[in-house]
Amino acid sequence: MVRIGVLVSGGGTNLQAIIDACRSKKFGAKVVAVISDRKDAFGLQRAKKNKIKNIFIDPKKYDFDKETIGFLEKQKIDLVCLAGFLLKLSKNFVRKYKGRILNIHPALLPKFGGSGMYGMNVHKAVVGAKEKVSGCSVHVVDEKYDHGKVILQKKVKVLKSDTPKTLQKRVLKQEHKLYPAAIKLFIERCL
Ligand code: GRF
Numbered sequence: 215m216v217r218i219g220v221l222v223s224g225g226g227t228n229l230q231a232i233i234d235a236c237r238s239k240k241f242g243a244k245v246v247a248v249i250s251d252r253k254d255a256f257g258l259q260r261a262k263k264n265k266i267k268n269i270f271i272d273p274k275k276y277d278f279d280k281e282t283i284g285f286l287e288k289q290k291i292d293l294v295c296l297a298g299f300l301l302k303l304s305k306n307f308v309r310k311y312k313g314r315i316l317n318i319h320p321a322l323l324p325k326f327g328g329s330g331m332y333g334m335n336v337h338k339a340v341v342g343a344k345e346k347v348s349g350c351s352v353h354v355v356d357e358k359y360d361h362g363k364v365i366l367q368k369k370v371k372v373l374k375s376d377t378p379k380t381l382q383k384r385v386l387k388q389e390h391k392l393y394p395a396a397i398k399l400f401i402e403r404c405l
Contacts, residue, residue: 215242215243215244216242216243216244216292216293216401216405217243217244217246217247217289217290217291217292217293218232218236218243218244218245218246218247218291218292218293218294218295218397219245219246219247219248219249219285219286219289219291219293219294219295220232220245220247220248220249220257220294220295220296220297221248221249221250221251221282221294221295221296221297221299222248222249222250222255222257222258222297222298222299223250223251223252223255223257223298223299223300223301224252224255224256224257224298224300225255225256225257225298226248226255226256226257226258226260226261226297226298227298227386227389227390228297228298228318228389228390228393229245229248229257229260229261229297229298230260230390231389231390231391231393231394232245232295232297232393232394232397233245233260233264233266234394235394235397235398241394241398242398242401243293243397243398243401245261245264245266246266246267246289246290246291247266247267247268247269247285247286247289247291248260248261248266248267248268248269249268249269249270249271249282249285249286250268250269250270250271251270251271251272251273251278251299251300251301252270253270253272255270257297257298258270267289269285271285273301278301279303279304279306279307282307283306283307283310286311291311292314292405293314293315293316293397293400293401293405294311294314294315294316294355295315295316295317295393295397296315296316296317296318296355297318297393298318298333299317300332300333302359303315303355305357308355308356308357313354313404314405315354315355316352316353316354316355316365316396316397316400317352317353317354317355317360317362318350318351318352318389318392318393318396319331319336319350319351319352319353319360320333320336320337320348320350320382320385320386320389321336321340321348321349321350321351321385322347322348322349322350322351322367322369323351323353323360323364323367324360324361325345326339326340326348327359327360327361328359328360329359331359331360334378334379334382337378337379337381337382337385338378340372340378340381341372341376341377341378341381345372346371346372347369347370347371347372348369348370348372348381348385349367349368349369349370349385349388350367350368350370350385350388350389350392351364351366351367352364352365352366352367352392352393352396352397353365365396365399365400366392366395366396366399367392368388368389368391368392370384370385370388
């Protein structure tokens with residue numbers, strides 16, 4: 215059984231999708247730790263509700279990466295999943311879990327990725343550029359923003375009537391299918 219640690223900064227709907235996928239024995243993994251850099255992240259409530267060990271680590275008070283590594287080590291984590299996690303991880307963290315950190319990005323990487331491209335900024339940029347297609351990507355995390363190998367992508371049509379908000383809604387729906395599928399694939403092929 216692959217032990218997953220999820221890092222969240224917000225609502226955690228992707229975390230929820232991963233938790234739900236783990237209910238199936240065939241999935242071969244379970245979420246055993248949830249960490250947030252924000253006290254009010256709803257993702258922490260989701261962890262509590264599902265009786266998953268969880269912790270808020272205040273980056274203003276602590277060395278976030280060091281504390282996180284400590285917590286993940288204690289829970290014997292095999293795979294780290296970033297799900298709406300907004301901090302940039304240190305080189306040290308990436309080296310420690312090299313090739314075992316995944317992230318989901320709400321666009322078709324390498325387009326609309328990189329520094330500053332997160333959350334609604336991404337969808338604003340996509341709509342602003344009059345793209346016909348957007349989507350989401352799950353990729354391996356390396357030391358550069360949104361840069362590592364892409365595991366899976368799903369395309370989503372951009373409608374003429376789309377606002378960043380309507381597009382975000384449709385992309386997020388696909389993210390919830392894509393992330394568990396990518397984790398399953400990654401576990402089978404790469405772990
Ligand atoms: C998602 O769009 C994800 O791709 C991005 O941040 C958003 C987080 O949503 N990285 P949630 O917290 O999983 O609901």
